[in-house]
Amino acid sequence: MPRPQRSEQFHSGDVCIVHVVQRCVRRAFLAGVDQVTGKDYSFRKEWIRRRMEALASVFAVDVLSYAIMSNHTHNILRNRPDVCAAWSDEEVAIRWLRVFPGRRMEEHLAEPTENDVKTLVRDKERLALVRERLSDISWFMRALAEPIARMANKQDQCTGRFWEGRFKAQRIVDEAGLLACSMYVDLNPVRAAMAESPNDSVHTSAYDRIEADRGRRIDSAAFDLKPIPTEEAGKIIRTTPVEELRTQHSEKRRNPTGRKIRRDEWLAPLTMDPSNLSKDAEVHTNGYRSSDKGFLNLAWSDYKRLLRWTAKQNLAEMAGKVPASLAKRIAEIGIDVSMWRELVWNWPKYFGNSGCIGRPDSMKADAEQHGHHHHRGQASVACCFT
Template structure:
């Protein structure tokens, strides 16, 4: 049975979510259409450009992305606290960047309200917008509607471009977040579209590597459109950025990409050991997790303890298979 989105997103449990959306009938509407002979790769750039634009308005930051020919992956962080400290004025201006707004709010913004009732109504509407600025459903709606309209206009047709609902997975701990990001960034390699992360077009790993390559004298340079890697910040009340080091993530993706390919089953490089030891991850179970990430984890991913908390938070009786829990136990996830 399909669950309401509010039962799948629980910000008290985690701010991180993996979202997947497919083209209708899984058609290659963003790649090579073998029937018409047309190539639609330029539409992948539409998705990348739109998520950058949306993240400047919504309090939802992009951790990782991969835009494929018939679907895309996003790993997002919902920053509710960012919206909570915004003034009513700033919330209204943000919302109006994408939507027409409301007459009463427009009057309030220009000091034309004539009564307390009008002011109360305007502020009530702004609070609704405030909640939407960290709403995953509204974010995805703005993204998908925009791409669908552009594609239908280009094709001179009407009808659905995307399937009905996007799939979302809650990433309940740092290990689940790390595994999911690596899974997303390696999508083109797993699909035999590219042979290396730096050649994987329309992915976050390529964007990060390109930024680093251009900033030759700054080994910590990161793209503005992506949530930066900051490393673990134990003395900070709020974790700013991703709780991993950039170079460790690059090494992990490279090593994982080589190991899951049939023609490159090599020994585990010595330099990757510190990261695995730090996260208490068993190498073989890590590879199995990456290979079958979507099969093992449906609505949420995390340790058995976090999965149990998630089930309570979202009113579920269960949310993991016996195999999933055994995998986490064997991998000694923290």
Template sequence: MTSARRMLIDANTTPFYHVINRCVRRAFLCGEDKLTGRSYEHRRGWIVDKIKALSAIFCIDICAYAVMNNHYHLVLKIDVEEAKTLSPKEVISRWCQITKGHTVATRYMNGEALIDGERMLLDGLITEWHERLSSISWFMRCLNEEIARKANREDECKGAFWEGRFKSQALLDEQALLACMMYVDLNPIRAGIADSLQSSDFTSIQERISALKQVNNIIISPQAPVQSAKNKPQTINQSFAKFDAATHSSQQTGIPFHFADYLELIDWTGRAIRHDKKGFIDNQRPKLLNELGIASDAWLSSAKDFRRQYSGISGRWDAMCAFKLQQGGKWCRGKSSSEALHPNQPLG
């Protein structure tokens, strides 16, 4: 039985979620149809532009993305702290960028006086809109509805464009977040449609590297990306969650790793999973793997099969079981994968 989305996504448990959506009717989200020769590559830009526009409106940051031929992946972070700071006028202003809003809200923004009944209605609307602005479900609804309408209009057809509801995975800790981001960023390399991070079009890692090169005037080669990036500040589109190793403790304000360490790990992992780079796994292990104590084989298995290793939850096994119990379920998939990714967790 399908679980309600509000049970699958809980910002109080974790702000990080992996979401996937796929096309139906063998439709092309992007890519080229070899039967007709028609190209749909421009649709990749639709997705990327829309997620950035929505991120600027919603209290939701983008950790990673990859837009593939008939599906896309997002790793999103709910910015709970930003949501708490929104004033009523900011809530109305943001929500009215998505919908027409309400006449009472428009009058309030114009400084018109409201009677008691209108004020009560406005308070209810603001509360509802405030909750929606930190909702991944509403973020995905706004994204998918627009892309579906544009694609159907272009294809001159009607009907469903997406394969039912989007799939989501809760990422309960740093290891799960790191493995999932790596899985998403390496999608084109794993699929054999790109042979380097720089050529992985329409991925967050390509955009992050490009921003780093442009702002800091450096060259990141496939052979030595990390040495070039060391001690360089990361400047990226404001829609992106920032890498900040200081968030290992207390309040979570970003991705809890240094970008240089992430870049070192993804470069090493990308080479190791390529068919033409056999044996690279035996070279120097990245710093993050040593810090987290994750075995090389377990890490590479996660980078290749993260989506299939778990169902809707990834993290320490005891935390996964507790989250599932909170949802009203009794069983979840991924115990062996979780134990491999968290070698120091208590045995369950």
């Protein structure tokens, strides 16, 4: 069975959740310790995290979970056309121009002016296309991958690909698949023996949430969503040397808004609000993410307990029993509790080649919706679900 078409996995006009994997070219350790030269490129993981944080502040795409490894990244993303529809034309224009200014950095330093915003707003056809792209996961990944590749190539004084190419996408179709996939993503460093526990798994969503619980705050990487006056921009360009402009721009990029945030504030909340389970967009208004909508019917404290318990099972010869309170919730969403550890630790065995993630019945329903009989791997995962 061929790989599913992207149009079958997600569409910018429909709210959907997708597990995305982006690998470095030849799976080389371009964001870790190079096994040939011994040079450490681990600092690039923070480049990727901050770029994701910045994009989360302008795109109508929620970052639910992520893990940045030495030679690949995992992201669980939810596109939000409903949130994008609630933005004004001016908001759409400034958000787009922050990421795609359309001018050389040396001339305008990617700073959109009020005139730039008005020009885009007047072009209704172009604005409609831009609004659609802001809720498109493919455009989010493009805006994430390209700048990282350029920065790495410049640093290494080379040309060519940094990323392997087209990212792999898997649509997540139910809560059982979402919980298991999120746990798998958060435990990637532990599975790879890069960390002993989620507390040490830097550059994962679990680490960010744990650090936020401890009161950890960081400089925000969110874009400043205010255009500068056109006259002021012109004056700066005419009177300020290019090298000084570059220095000022570099300093501003470290914290564009001048604010500090909780380490997890740019991520989508983990727990859904039980009092608001409707289709309300829950638009975020502080400028750090697109919405305030959670994605699991599970408290963060319970998710953290289950995450830590699952992480410890890798050290045991035999899988222990899932704590009773957590086992009940796992069973309620249709996962075989006795297979929980196996499902998370050996995730590629069950969903590695599938274009869809979820219970077999949910996968079958999704396949039929797109004119297929079934999804690849649908039969092999049946043993993990009830």
